[in-house]
Amino acid sequence: MAAALLIIKLDLQPELDMEQVCIPLLLQDKVSLVEAYVADYPGLQRVLLQLLDSWAIRWPTLQTSKEFCPNVVNQRLVASIKYLLYKRFMERSMSEENWSEHIEAVVGYNPQLRLQFVTLLARYTDIDTVARWALRLNVPREKLAYHVAERLKQLEKVKAISLENHFVEESIEEIQNKKKLYYQLPIPTEYIHFLDHLDQLKSCAARVLQAGGILGIDMEWRPTFGVLTRSRVSLIQIAMKDCVYLLDLPQLVNQSESECRRSELTQFIQTLFTDQTITKLGYATTGDLRTLSIAYPMLKDVVQPTAGVLDLLNVHKELQKMPCRRQDKSRGVEVLMSEDGVNSGNSHGEKGLSLLVQCVLGKSLDKTEQLSNWEKRPLRPQQVIYAASDAYCLLDVYDALRWDPQRFGLSCSFEEFFMFKMEKKARGMKEKKNKSSPTLPFQCAQTPQPNSLKTSSYPPLSPSEFNVVCDNMLQGLGRYLRCLGVDVKILENDDDHRKAAENHTLKSKRCTSASYDGSVVSIVATQHQGPGFNSSLG
Numbered sequence: 001m002a003a004a005l006l007i008i009k010l011d012l013q014p015e016l017d018m019e020q021v022c023i024p025l026l027l028q029d030k031v032s033l034v035e036a037y038v039a040d041y042p043g044l045q046r047v048l049l050q051l052l053d054s055w056a057i058r059w060p061t062l063q064t065s066k067e068f069c070p071n072v073v074n075q076r077l078v079a080s081i082k083y084l085l086y087k088r089f090m091e092r093s094m095s096e097e098n099w100s101e102h103i104e105a106v107v108g109y110n111p112q113l114r115l116q117f118v119t120l121l122a123r124y125t126d127i128d129t130v131a132r133w134a135l136r137l138n139v140p141r142e143k144l145a146y147h148v149a150e151r152l153k154q155l156e157k158v159k160a161i162s163l164e165n166h167f168v169e170e171s172i173e174e175i176q177n178k179k180k181l182y183y184q185l186p187i188p189t190e191y192i193h194f195l196d197h198l199d200q201l202k203s204c205a206a207r208v209l210q211a212g213g214i215l216g217i218d219m220e221w222r223p224t225f226g227v228l229t230r231s232r233v234s235l236i237q238i239a240m241k242d243c244v245y246l247l248d249l250p251q252l253v254n255q256s257e258s259e260c261r262r263s264e265l266t267q268f269i270q271t272l273f274t275d276q277t278i279t280k281l282g283y284a285t286t287g288d289l290r291t292l293s294i295a296y297p298m299l300k301d302v303v304q305p306t307a308g309v310l311d312l313l314n315v316h317k318e319l320q321k322m323p324c325r326r327q328d329k330s331r332g333v334e335v336l337m338s339e340d341g342v343n344s345g346n347s348h349g350e351k352g353l354s355l356l357v358q359c360v361l362g363k364s365l366d367k368t369e370q371l372s373n374w375e376k377r378p379l380r381p382q383q384v385i386y387a388a389s390d391a392y393c394l395l396d397v398y399d400a401l402r403w404d405p406q407r408f409g410l411s412c413s414f415e416e417f418f419m420f421k422m423e424k425k426a427r428g429m430k431e432k433k434n435k436s437s438p439t440l441p442f443q444c445a446q447t448p449q450p451n452s453l454k455t456s457s458y459p460p461l462s463p464s465e466f467n468v469v470c471d472n473m474l475q476g477l478g479r480y481l482r483c484l485g486v487d488v489k490i491l492e493n494d495d496d497h498r499k500a501a502e503n504h505t506l507k508s509k510r511c512t513s514a515s516y517d518g519s520v521v522s523i524v525a526t527q528h529q530g531p532g533f534n535s536s537l538g
Contacts (some may be wrong), residue, residue, distance in 0.1 A: 001025065002479040003031055009483055013037060019051060020046050074113065080106050080225035086390040087371065089124040094371060098381060099375040101157050106225065109135065114139050118148070127151050182366035183357055185389045186396075187242065192388045194379075197249035198255055198264050204245050205268055208238055211277035215240060216394030219288040220374045220387055221295075232295040233288075234374035237391035238272075244388040250375070266302050281394040283353040285311045312397060316356045319408060353390070360397045360408065365389065434466055 007013060018038070025034050038044040077530040084106070088099040114137040122130045122145065131151040134144055141149045155529055188200040195204060210214065216239035221231045254266040273280065273289070282288065285306075293300040350364045358364035369386035379387075401408060463485040470478035470490045478488040 001028070001033065001476065002483065004030075004037060005480055005483045008036055013041055013044060018047055022048065023051075074110075077106055077113055078116055081113070081120060082108075083225055085120060085124055093366045093368060096381065097382075098369055098372050101376060102223075102225070102371070105373060111139075115143055122148065130154055135216070177224075178366060180365065183361060183363045183389060183393055183396075185385055185392055187244070187392070189381075189385065189388075191243040192246065192384055193243060194246045194248065194384070196251045198252060198259070198261055201252075201264060201268050204238075205271075207421045208245065209271050209275065209278065211275075213240070214279045214281065214395065214398070215272075216281045216284070216391040216398075217272075218282065218387070218391040219292065220372075220390075221291065222375045230295065231278075231291055232375075233292045235387055237387050237537065239388065239391035239395055241395065244392055246379075246384065246387055248312065248377075249296070253298070257298075262298060264462065266298060269299055270302040273303050273306045278308050280309045281393065281398050282309060282311055283316075283356070284313045285309055287292050292527075295528075310354075310398075312356060312394060315401065316359075318357075318410075319359060354394070357393050357397060361393070361401050365393065467517060 004025060007016060007021065022034050022037060027035075034048070038048050082103055084094075084099060087094045088096075094102075102115065107117050118130060118134050118137065118139050121133055127147060128151065130148050132155065133139075134141075134148060134152050137154055141152055145154065161378070193200075193204070195201065215238075218237045218239075219233050219235045220235040220237070224231055233249050236249055238245045238247070252265055256262045272278070289303045289306070293303055328398070350358050354365040354367055366386070366389075369383050372380075372383050374383070401410070463481075466486045468478065468481055468486050468488045470481075470488060472493060473490055475490055478490045482488050
């Protein structure tokens with residue numbers, strides 16, 4: 001470790017073998033030192049990534065790519081396949097169409113991944129389904145298990161229909177059951193408008209950006225399943241009482257940049273989120289806006305200052321603190337809330353917005369399309385209905401809470417409750433700002449602040465004029481100081497620490513003693529000419 005520190009100080013990394021220096025550090029789990037070693041050298045970073053990739057290890061703070069780390073990327077893709085298989089066959093929380101789209105996107109044209117998927121699929125379903133997927137992905141027969149290969153041979157002979165046309169449609173009974181169990185969009189589907197051209201924004205803005213309006217806003221993006229890609233908002237849903245607008249954001253952004261019409265889109269988004277006269281309802285809105293600004297830098301400054309946004313996540317947290325039993329006579333359902341705020345009738349493990357909708361409206365959201373591929377166009381009808389419902393349900397929840405707040409445990413009107421929470425939050429932030437800086441967790445109570453320390457009248461000394469005594473728990477510090485030219489003595493377990501420090505002090509003008517008692521690190525610097533300097537830093 002001392003050698004690595006010296007190499008970094010002397011800037012000798014290009015002259016030495018990176019593996020000889022870094023492998024011992026990796027085996028000792030000296031991650032920060034390895035990062036410092038390659039920090040200023042992209043070439044060494046690539047060599048390090050390739051070395052780790054050969055071990056199938058991903059470095060958390062270095063950018064991983066398919067070019068330099070094919071093994072790590074492949075490992076994460078296999079993990080994504082396993083997750084999708086679990087969601088489809090164990091949880092049964094994804095529709096077959098939705099699941100199939102994701103599988104095709106994950107395996108891509110990689111023959112190895114396609115074979116691994118078909119092999120894993122055999123653990124969950126029947127041989128016919130496995131054979132159809134093998135046919136669909138063009139997996140060579142000679143690489144399949146014998147019984148799968150034989151079934152595939154039969155399918156090829158009869159020119160079996162591929163899995164693309166083998167989806168099982170929902171029966172009328174299943175559709176009726178879903179209507180009984182899940183929240184239903186109360187407006188006809190023809191009132192859902194899909195916007196993928198900037199010219200369509202004008203008519204949308206004329207209706208949406210009206211003072212006094214109340215909107216439900218949500219966003220959707222394609223899940224990454226741990227794959228090394230960044231999430232990108234694909235859809236912004238804006239719900240009004242009589243219609244829902246679905247904004248195809250990637251298409252609108254591309255068009256605005258190619259046709260030099262960026263201001264049209266940014267002005268619409270900015271007005272939407274900053275107009276105080278328009279009430280915007282959302283759920284976990286902060287996370288949505290953060291994802292939006294990261295995915296589209298052109299919108300970063302547009303969505304930072306928000307106004308008129310009511311995040312129902314904060315309301316949900318407050319409702320969970322209020323145990324009560326509520327009966328909705330209009331729907332003939334009863335919602336039982338336990339003391340910890342979890343719906344005791346929540347047999348499906350609802351959470352987030354779906355749980356809030358269930359608590360307030362008596363029915364949860366159908367989340368089978370939640371993990372859809374929102375990048376693919378055109379959207380399937382089920383995706384369109386799901387996206388519209390996710391935004392529209394916010395309006396219904398808001399109306400229910402505002403109409404009868406006492407039924408849900410709110411002692412005042414919904415608007416008063418919201419204003420009270422906002423005032424309380426602002427007051428808390430002001431008090432926090434006025435508070436003095438708190439004591440650091442490792443700072444002793446007797447420790448003087450830097451501005452209260454007496455400045456020594458003596459001139460500063462060079463490192464060679466210092467003698468430092470280190471406890472054996474601070475060997476790393478001692479070695480680092482040695483690299484700077486400081487005379488360092490590292491004590492052993494059986495050394496008398498105080499006596500060793502005193503003896504070492506007599507050899508120099510100034511001595512620094514460092515020790516560690518398991519929770520506090522203290523460094524004492526003393527000067528032995530005149531009144532001098534004496535302080536303890538924790």
